[in-house]
Amino acid sequence: MSRGSPTTTSYAVLGLLSIKPWSSYELTQQMDRSLGRIWPRAVSKLYEEPKKLVDHGLARASTEQNGQRTRTVYTITAKGRRALATWLQHPGEGPVIEFEQLLKVFFSENGTKADTLATLLAAQGWARARCAESLPVGERYAEGEGLFPERLPELQLTSRFITDFYLLVLNWARWAATIVETWPDDPRQATYESEVIAETIARARRAVKDDKTEAGETRHVKD
Amino acid sequence: MSRGSPTTTSYAVLGLLSIKPWSSYELTQQMDRSLGRIWPRAVSKLYEEPKKLVDHGLARASTEQNGQRTRTVYTITAKGRRALATWLQHPGEGPVIEFEQLLKVFFSENGTKADTLATLLAAQGWARARCAESLPVGERYAEGEGLFPERLPELQLTSRFITDFYLLVLNWARWAATIVETWPDDPRQATYESEVIAETIARARRAVKDDKTEAGETRHVKD
DNA sequence: ACATGATACTCCCTTTGGAAGTAAGATGTT
DNA sequence: AACATCTTACTTCCAAAGGGAGTATCATGT
Known part of the structure; x- marks a missing residue:
């Protein structure tokens, strides 16, 4: 039941997790404020992405309670850090623009x-x-x-x-x-x-x- | 059996048809050479798009024979030209970049x-x-x-x-x-x-x- | 008390990417 | 002439992605 291999979007989210743990809502906010300028992604997909990281062992999820409400916080794993470093070893593609x-x-x-x-x-x-x-x-x-x-x-x-x-x-x-x-x-x-x-x-x-x-x-x- | 409403990609293809009739292969080539720099689209979708234009009455298709091989040539209709002009009346979105x-x-x-x-x-x-x-x-x-x-x-x-x-x-x-x-x-x-x-x-x-x-x-x- | 905005998500359907594939014509090489 | 390779001309398939609509609960404002 493993999901497809990590995409660039996966690594973008993983990169944010390398800075600190984030809840999924915080991740969507942070992407909207910063990374979304150079790697824009739909909110619904930003909620999915960390779950995929967990499936691959690159992040861990923990659930926090706030009254009747839960919040999921994701944390990068050591395997995640290694995957990120490996990804950075390849230069990546040039810009794509839609104007x-x-x-x-x-x-x-x-x-x-x-x-x-x-x-x-x-x-x-x-x-x-x-x-x-x-x-x-x-x-x-x-x-x-x-x-x-x-x-x-x-x-x-x-x-x-x-x-x-x-x-x-x-x-x-x-x-x-x-x-x-x-x-x-x-x-x-x-x-x-x-x-x-x-x-x-x-x-x-x-x-x-x-x-x-x-x-x-x-x-x-x-x- | 009408397909969804025209997208920006539809209008991009329609705009090319406004210049001259093109076969679908020629459209893919032309997009790759020019418009693809500012509105990149996958080849498979570029073959689909003119069919949608035909469905909407914005273009007409005609089939040419070359030995055993057929080629489909698309031509803009008067309705297509009007739709293009209407689309141009709205300024459109600013650039989106993925780098x-x-x-x-x-x-x-x-x-x-x-x-x-x-x-x-x-x-x-x-x-x-x-x-x-x-x-x-x-x-x-x-x-x-x-x-x-x-x-x-x-x-x-x-x-x-x-x-x-x-x-x-x-x-x-x-x-x-x-x-x-x-x-x-x-x-x-x-x-x-x-x-x-x-x-x-x-x-x-x-x-x-x-x-x-x-x-x-x-x-x-x-x- | 009620309205509104924020937090915190999920679901759904359409659009899209790109790889893989098929088939036939045109050109190049031996 | 035979075969290889490239070009023309598409189609299919499955994964990634967009974005709207929705649900629920908390926090703040009136």
């Missing part, structure tokens, strides 16, 4: 200029809302009051990616809106700018060729 | 410094490989030879986002590697830099506050 607003921009010619502008505005709003959610969390860490401060070496890396991703969405949507503003009302009559294409090609070319340059930090500091 | 390598960085303390560096190197490789795939496509468009050049007003917008996303992954992974290089062998003994946290906060703060600035284009040109 519905961009999909709509891709098919703009089937709608109106106003549709496209509204979509780009919504993308901007999305990015800002994400940053607005992140800010107080970051500020709490800066004040020395964030959760699990011993994890800040990792958190500084992951939060930088997440924030920059939001900024990418925001800046792209703003830039794209300046272009779509110049479109005629019928998107089918829009024209493109060869310099935009050329700039995009130049950026991709630099990435492919920049194998030898360790300029990452310089670039980031100077932004 | 397994970043998840592993998040749990670095359970592995070794070398694990983390390998993961960051793999992320760089991923980004470069994606740019290397995109380059010849972009260059073909620059030479005036790309597919569906009448769609270049849209393509210039979407390809910019996609390329900049790859660059984000590449530059972040390089920058993160410079930091992880300074870590001790045991990641649990690593320290963080408060300036990094502060910079991330500053970036998020600017995004939330920059409601009034239309600096998108300037920023992009100056990069």
